[in-house]
Amino acid sequence: MHELVMRHIAIITGSRGEYGYIRPILREIEAxxxxxxxxxxxxxxxxxxxxxxxxxxxxxxxxxxDKIYMALDAYTPGSMAKSLGIFLMSVSDSLVxxxxxxxxxxxxxxxxxxxxxxxxxxxxxxxxxQAGELSGNIDGISRHAIARFTHxxxxxxxxxAERLRKSGEEPFRIHLTGAxxxxxxxxxxxxxxxxxxxxxxxxxxxxxxxFIQHPVTEEYEQTVTHIEEALEAxxxxxxxxxMVFPNNDAGNEDLRRTIERYRQPFVRVERTLARRTYxxxxxxxxxxxxxxxxxxxxxxxxxxxxxNIGSRQRGRARGANVIDVPAERTAIKTAIQQxxxxxxxxxxxxxxxxxxxxxxxxxxxxxxxxxRVEINERLLKKQLTY
Amino acid sequence: xxxxxxxxxxxxDTIHTAMEKITENKxxxxxxxxxxxxxxxxxxxxxxxxxxxxxLPIAPVEKVMNLNCRTTTxxxxxxxxxxxxxEKVTVLPVVDRQNELIDVVLAYEPxxxxxxxxxxx
Numbered sequence: 001m002h003e004l005v006m007r008h009i010a011i012i013t014g015s016r017g018e019y020g021y022i023r024p025i026l027r028e029i030e031a032x033x034x035x036x037x038x039x040x041x042x043x044x045x046x047x048x049x050x051x052x053x054x055x056x057x058x059x060x061x062x063x064x065x066d067k068i069y070m071a072l073d074a075y076t077p078g079s080m081a082k083s084l085g086i087f088l089m090s091v092s093d094s095l096v097x098x099x100x101x102x103x104x105x106x107x108x109x110x111x112x113x114x115x116x117x118x119x120x121x122x123x124x125x126x127x128x129x130q131a132g133e134l135s136g137n138i139d140g141i142s143r144h145a146i147a148r149f150t151h152x153x154x155x156x157x158x159x160x161a162e163r164l165r166k167s168g169e170e171p172f173r174i175h176l177t178g179a180x181x182x183x184x185x186x187x188x189x190x191x192x193x194x195x196x197x198x199x200x201x202x203x204x205x206x207x208x209x210x211f212i213q214h215p216v217t218e219e220y221e222q223t224v225t226h227i228e229e230a231l232e233a234x235x236x237x238x239x240x241x242x243m244v245f246p247n248n249d250a251g252n253e254d255l256r257r258t259i260e261r262y263r264q265p266f267v268r269v270e271r272t273l274a275r276r277t278y279x280x281x282x283x284x285x286x287x288x289x290x291x292x293x294x295x296x297x298x299x300x301x302x303x304x305x306x307x308n309i310g311s312r313q314r315g316r317a318r319g320a321n322v323i324d325v326p327a328e329r330t331a332i333k334t335a336i337q338q339x340x341x342x343x344x345x346x347x348x349x350x351x352x353x354x355x356x357x358x359x360x361x362x363x364x365x366x367x368x369x370x371x372r373v374e375i376n377e378r379l380l381k382k383q384l385t386y
Numbered sequence: 387x388x389x390x391x392x393x394x395x396x397x398x399d400t401i402h403t404a405m406e407k408i409t410e411n412k413x414x415x416x417x418x419x420x421x422x423x424x425x426x427x428x429x430x431x432x433x434x435x436x437x438x439x440x441x442l443p444i445a446p447v448e449k450v451m452n453l454n455c456r457t458t459t460x461x462x463x464x465x466x467x468x469x470x471x472x473e474k475v476t477v478l479p480v481v482d483r484q485n486e487l488i489d490v491v492l493a494y495e496p497x498x499x500x501x502x503x504x505x506x507x
Contacts, residue, residue, distance in 0.1 A: 048441055048449045260397070260425040260453065263485060269453040 006036045007371055010100035012115045014043030015247055016053045018107040020275050021129050024183040024363035026062055035371050038065040038098045042087055043111050044248055051272030066094045077220055077250045088114040095122055101375060102127055108143035116149035125379055127152040132160030136314035138217040151379050154366055156356045159317055168384035177365045182358025185301045191280030207340055209241040210281050213290035215251035216312050223251035224258055226327040230309055231262040233332040242268045287339040300354035305339035317355035321348055393490045394419050395447055402443040404428045413492055415477040418451045422486045424479045426451030457481045466491045
C-alpha cells in the first residue's frame with residue numbers, strides 16, 4: 001500500500017466578504033481525503049471594532065493555523081499602506097513555516113496582494129478566485145496586480161476570463177469556474193426569516209433596507225460627505241434599516257462615527273454579520289443600498305434590487321437589479337423609491353439573470369483543479385503572452 | 387430632572403472610565419454620547435464580554451458599546467416606568483427628536499455603600 005500524498009493549500013482571509021468566497025472551498029477540502037489546508041486569518045477578522053468575525057470562522061469549525069494582526073489603528077491612507085507591509089512580513093514567515101504546495105487567494109483586498117507577492121517570490125504557485133474582473137477603488141487595481149503573481153486564475157464569468165487573456169496571461173492558467181460564494185446561496189444556506197424576526201427585530205410586513213457603504217480610497221477626503229448623503233436619504237424615508245459597519249479602509253473611522261450619529265429608532269447598526277445572517281437579510285430585504293460588491297454578485301440570486309452609490313464598483317459587471325446613482329441624497333432617495341416599487345420588483349422576478357456564474361458546484365470545480373494540477377516548471381514559470 | 391452626568395461617558399472615553407462611572411452610579415450601565423447624541427450604552431455585561439475578548443481597559447468604549455441600545459422619547463414618568471420594566475434594562479436614555487439625551491430613567495433605586503437597599507419611607 002503506498003502512502004497517500006496530501007496536497008497542502010494555504011488560504012488567506014482578511015475580510016468577511018472574501019470569507020464567503022472561501023468557506024464553501026474549505027468545506028470541500030475538509031470533505032476530501034487527499035487535500036488539506038492551512039488557514040491564515042488576518043485584518044478585519046481580528047478587530048473588535050468590526051465585530052471580531054474570526055468568531056464565525058471558529059464557530060464554523062475550521063482550524064486556524066495563524067492569526068496575523070496587521071491593521072494600524074490610524075486608518076489613514078498612509079497607515080493603510082503600512083499595515084500591508086506588516087502583513088507582507090508576517091505572511092512570509094507563515095509560508096516558510098507551513099510549506100504549502102499552493103496558496104489560494106480570493107478577491108481584491110490588499111492583504112491578498114501581499115500574500116501573492118510573498119508566495120510568488122518563494123516559488124509557491126498562487127491560485128486566485130474572482131480573478132480578472134473590473135472593479136473600482138484601489139481594490140480593482142490590486143486585483144489585477146494579483147493576476148501578475150498568479151499561476152492559476154479562477155474567473156467567475158467569460159468577461160473576466162477574456163480580460164485575463166487580453167492582459168497577457170497564458171490561456172492554460174485561466175479556468176472559467178464561476179463564483180464560489182454563490183454555492184451557499186444556490187444551496188439555500190441562509191438564515192430563515194423567523195430567525196431574523198427574533199434576533200434582529202425585523203418586521204416582515206414593512207419594507208426592509210439593508211445598508212452597507214465602504215470608504216472609497218480614491219475619494220478619501222469626501223468619505224463623510226458621501227455617507228451623509230445616503231444617511232440623509234434613509235432618514236427621510238424612515239423605513240426599517242439595518243446598517244452594517246464598513247471595512248477598515250482609510251476613512252472608515254469617520255464613517256462609523258457618522259453612522260452612529262444618525263442612529264434613529266428605525267435603524268439597527270451591526271459591527272458585522274455572520275454570512276448566514278447576511279444572506280438571510282439579503283433574501284428578506286426589499287432593497288439594498290450602498291456600494292458593496294455583494295449587491296452586484298450575490299443580490300441577483302435573490303432578485304434583490306440594489307441602489308449602488310458612487311464609484312466603488314465602477315466598471316464591474318452588473319445585472320438589471322442594480323440602479324447606479326451618484327452620492328447625492330435626492331438621487332439616492334428617488335432610486336430607493338424606484339427600487340421599492342412593485343413594477344421594478346416585477347421586472348426582476350422574471351429572472352433578470354446574474355452576470356456571475358453559479359450553479360452550486362463552483363467550489364467542487366475549484367478544489368478539483370487544485371487537486372489535479374501538476375506543480376511543475378510550466379506552472380511556476382510565468383510568461384506574459386503580450 | 388436628575389443630574390445625568392454620572393450616567394454618561396463620551397464615545398472617545400476609555401473602558402476604564404466607563405467602569406469608574408458605573409461603579410459611581412451603581413446602576414450597572416452608562417450611556418455613550420457623541421456631540422450630545424446617544425450612540426450606545428455600556429453595561430456590566432458588555433464589559434464582561436470585553437474582558438473575555440482580552441480588550442484592554444485603555445480601549446475606547448466605542449469598541450464594546452451596544453450600538454442598538456433602547457431609547458425613548460416618552461416624557462410621562464408612569465409610561466417610562468412601564469417601558470423600562472418591559473425592556474429589562476437598568477438605565478434607559480430619554481432623548482429628543484434629534485436623539486440628544488435629555489434625561490435618564492432608572493429601573494432600580496441605588497444601593498447604599500454597604501450594598502443595602504435604602505429603607506423605604
